[in-house]
Amino acid sequence: MHAHFFSHRFHPHSHDAYSFAVTEAGAQRFRCRGATRTSGAGMVMAFNPDDPHDGEAAADLGYKYRIMHIGPDVVRDVLSDVGTVDRDRVALPLFDEPVLSDPVLRRALLGLHTALVGGAGPLVRDEWLTATVSAMVRRTATRPVRARTLPAGGAQTGAARRARALLEEEYALEIPADRLAAAAGCSRFALYRAFRAEYGMAPSDFQRQLRLRRARGLLVAGCSAAEAAAEAGFADQSHFHRWFVRCFGVTPGTFQRAAGPAFRPAS
Structure with missing residues (x-):
C-alpha cells in the first residue's frame, strides 16, 4: 500500500x-x-x-x-x-x-x-x-542466517555463465527464478550473488538489456515501437518506452528518426 x-x-x-x-x-x-x-x-x-x-x-x-x-x-x-x-x-x-x-x-x-x-x-x-x-x-533480526554462497572462481563463474546462456536463449520469455537457478546449478540467492560478481548486474537487468538491444535493432529495421516492444518481450509499450529512455537517453521514436533509412538493410 x-x-x-x-x-x-x-x-x-x-x-x-x-x-x-x-x-x-x-x-x-x-x-x-x-x-x-x-x-x-x-x-x-x-x-x-x-x-x-x-x-x-x-x-x-x-x-x-x-x-x-x-x-x-x-x-x-x-x-x-x-x-x-x-x-x-x-x-x-x-x-x-x-x-x-x-x-x-x-x-x-x-x-x-x-x-x-x-x-x-x-x-x-x-x-x-x-x-x-x-x-x-x-x-x-535477532536470529541471523548464514548465507549459502558459491566459492569465488570456477564454481561462481560457471553458475553465472549457465544462467546467462539461458537468458540469452529465452530473453523474450518470463523465466521463473527457480528455473534460472536450476540451470545455474545453485540456489537463487547464490546465483544472484554470482551473477552480479561476474557481470556487474542482476539477471533481470541483463535480460532487460538483451530485450532493449533486440528492440533497438527492430526499430532500425523499421518496426514500430509497439511491434519492437512485443517481439522483444516487454509486457507493454509504456514499460518499453520507460526503460528505453532510462538506458539510451532518448525515446524510441527519437532514436528511430535519428537512425533513419541509411541504417536499414537494403531490401
Missing part, C-alpha cells in the same frame, strides 16, 4: 504477517511493545506478526509511507534458499526494534514495493524479495 494520511488515527491492531513500511515524508507516531515510537522521513518500520500497534500523524503535514505485508511462509521459503538450513528447520526471525534507520534496508523495501505494484516480471520480483528478506535478517 502507498498512502498519505493527515488526520487518520489507526485503532490498535496487528497483522498475521511481517509488516515493513518506509516513511517517505512527514512523521508517524505509534505505540508498540509498551513504548511510543516515531518514524520520520527515510526511516523503516518493522512489525513482527501479531505485533499490536496503532498510528497517527506526528507532523502538521501528516505522513506519507509505503507498507508491505510478507507472510511467514514466504519469509521461510526465502531464508531456506538464502541459508544452509532446510525449510522445515528455518527459525523465523524476530525484529526487536520497530523503527530503524537503515539506508540499505530502505532501498531494498522501496525496490520490492515498486516491483510489486509496477507490474514487474517474476524474476525482478523474486530478486527484490530475496534482497529484502536477506537484508532484513542480516541487518536487523
Whole structure:
C-alpha cells in the first residue's frame, strides 16, 4: 500500500504477517511493545506478526509511507534458499526494534514495493524479495542466517555463465527464478550473488538489456515501437518506452528518426 494520511488515527491492531513500511515524508507516531515510537522521513518500520500497534500523524503535514505485508511462509521459503538450513528447520526471525534507520534496508523495501505494484516480471520480483528478506535478517533480526554462497572462481563463474546462456536463449520469455537457478546449478540467492560478481548486474537487468538491444535493432529495421516492444518481450509499450529512455537517453521514436533509412538493410 502507498498512502498519505493527515488526520487518520489507526485503532490498535496487528497483522498475521511481517509488516515493513518506509516513511517517505512527514512523521508517524505509534505505540508498540509498551513504548511510543516515531518514524520520520527515510526511516523503516518493522512489525513482527501479531505485533499490536496503532498510528497517527506526528507532523502538521501528516505522513506519507509505503507498507508491505510478507507472510511467514514466504519469509521461510526465502531464508531456506538464502541459508544452509532446510525449510522445515528455518527459525523465523524476530525484529526487536520497530523503527530503524537503515539506508540499505530502505532501498531494498522501496525496490520490492515498486516491483510489486509496477507490474514487474517474476524474476525482478523474486530478486527484490530475496534482497529484502536477506537484508532484513542480516541487518536487523535477532536470529541471523548464514548465507549459502558459491566459492569465488570456477564454481561462481560457471553458475553465472549457465544462467546467462539461458537468458540469452529465452530473453523474450518470463523465466521463473527457480528455473534460472536450476540451470545455474545453485540456489537463487547464490546465483544472484554470482551473477552480479561476474557481470556487474542482476539477471533481470541483463535480460532487460538483451530485450532493449533486440528492440533497438527492430526499430532500425523499421518496426514500430509497439511491434519492437512485443517481439522483444516487454509486457507493454509504456514499460518499453520507460526503460528505453532510462538506458539510451532518448525515446524510441527519437532514436528511430535519428537512425533513419541509411541504417536499414537494403531490401
